[in-house]
Amino acid sequence: MPHGNSIPILQGAAKVFTLADLQECGAWKRAFQDKCKDHRYYEIVEETLRCGFEHYYLLIEDDSGNVRAIQPVFFVRQNLVEGVRGKVRSIVDGIRKIFPRFLTTRVLMVGCAASTGDLDASEEKGEAWVANALWASLRTYARQNKASLIVLKDFPAKYRPALETFHLNGYARIASMPMTRLALHYEDWDEYFRTLSKATRKDLRRKFRKAARAPMIEMEVVSEIAPFIDEMYPLYLAVHERSPLKFETLTKDYFRAAARQMPERARFFIWRQSGKIVAFSFCLVCGETIYDECIGL
Template identity: 30%
Template sequence: MWRETALPMLRASETAGAAPSSGRVVSGMADVPRHDWSACRPGEAEGWAYLRACEIGTPPAFRLSAARVDDARGFAAGAPLFEVGYRLDTPLQGGWLGRACDGIERRFPGLLEWRLIGVGSPFSEECPLAVHPRLSEAERGAALGALITGIEREARQRGAAAIAFKDIGQSDFARVGPILQAAGYAPINSLPLAVLDLEDTRTLDAYLARLSSATRKDIRRKLKRKDAVSVEWRSDIEGLEAEIADLYASTRAQSHVHYGAFEELPQDYFARLSRQMPGQVAFACYRVAGVLAAFNLLFIETDRVIDKFLGMRYPLAREHDLYALSWVENVRFCQSIGRRYLQTGQTAYASKLRFGSALRPSTHMVKHRNPLLQGAVRLAAPLLSFPRWDPDLRAHRARKATA
């Protein structure tokens, strides 16, 4: 069902020349024009086709929809939405505080959970906010204002306690952060994205030369074992669907950080992407003595490759150093197709930093519908910061402090 919403209150100078806009919440990305979305976010692998694919077989913890804003000329802005029961202690990773929250939740089920409307996708690296490039600066502000108002109205109608714009990337935050802050949203640091810049490194040796001598030696030592490993690059995974899903589940179980429902994927996720995103996805399959020991799902964009998921069979993958081998293989892949950046996402930062990645900030913008509780959110923002509790990032900060 489509719902109309009024524009937020803006200064006359902000709305001058802007066509009247209306915010609508729709059932999903099928009700958002694909060509308009692509015009807003061109060349993006996690674009319309990806978001649409993730709406099929969605994990039961999530309810997906989308929001769009139209003006007199058609589609002006939009975003995917999700609804979820969000545990307030999600950023905490073990320790006494995490254990204390687990105890509270066991004794008082639901006390630490808020019904949340999320702007973005639980399955994307960054918040995919779409704003049409034909809009003027004033019109962009009006369209984003209408989007915010429509989403907040939807939260009231669903009885959601809070709204969160999930994982706004550094470049988008410069444009939309001030608008959200003016609308009463509080910033909370999300997990940063690890990104390796391969500029001026056309060969593997050129890349390795940028690393510390100890890291170079370690990688070269591990590469000596590559003869026992065969690598197959595929655009589809026909016949491997079940094995790949099992390897992802195995790797998820081995992780030392856990983020609940946000680690769950839609049903047949890997198989569906291999069918519906031709030319934008690649699978690297690693075999040892004929056994599928690891796989890597990569998204291909104009200037970057996104290392989306790595799944490994234990202990076979560790015995053959497949993490390091897959990293080197991905560097070579980027170099061979002329992509500057290798983006390796959130979590598991220790090796990514050692192998030369930098961290790009990401921000959640959060607003509780109760003004008093929103004041508490602002006060608690440092405590709720995801980087504060990630064990790899804590160790990284400690090393920098003593260096």
């Protein structure tokens, strides 16, 4: 396996690889094996997204040469006025016709370009070691690649103890969009419905009555999406384009690859009305948990 740039750290070294370099690497096949999004998901993201991301992988070894983790990273040129509207945005857009990189910066991001971040550590006590190794190597790697900002992208709060070394050494913790959870410990819909507030139940009954007057809506759950992707993808784009804040744009190939390469986890909930697809939800099923990744309406 060819070696790329190597960054010495106190406990070992962080070596930079491309995805092609890792194809025969056993440690990569085991990466994130205890997570819902294992190494296959990172391959899908790199191979199917067309967002200008530059993907690399830090293979972290200890001082005995043992591979302790393989951590995906990527570079992106971040728009510093993303989400800004009105006159200010019009002025910036005008300047960018002459200077395309005006108010943008090159950023080194740790994690996944199309999901929350995870540390590649098979056990909780190993997370702190991996985090310390990342802290020791990222600044050098960013400087080598002329990145002016380092971001650990969308790491859940459960990683805060392991990532405390960043917080104690000059990194700021910034709240991201929160994930929501719903424990499904109900026997059926009626039991769940009774737990809702009176106002919510009233609102849902009103919506159900309205839906009952329209053509019937039918739901289907599939794991193979290729036959439906041309009809579904515009629904995803409709939701995506309504958002004032955008980062990645998923592609048709992304959905097809998820179904093909992660068939035991990928599930597509499809709703039809009069035979036409009117909505869908892409989910990953892992153990007893369903992760809702995106929707189309």
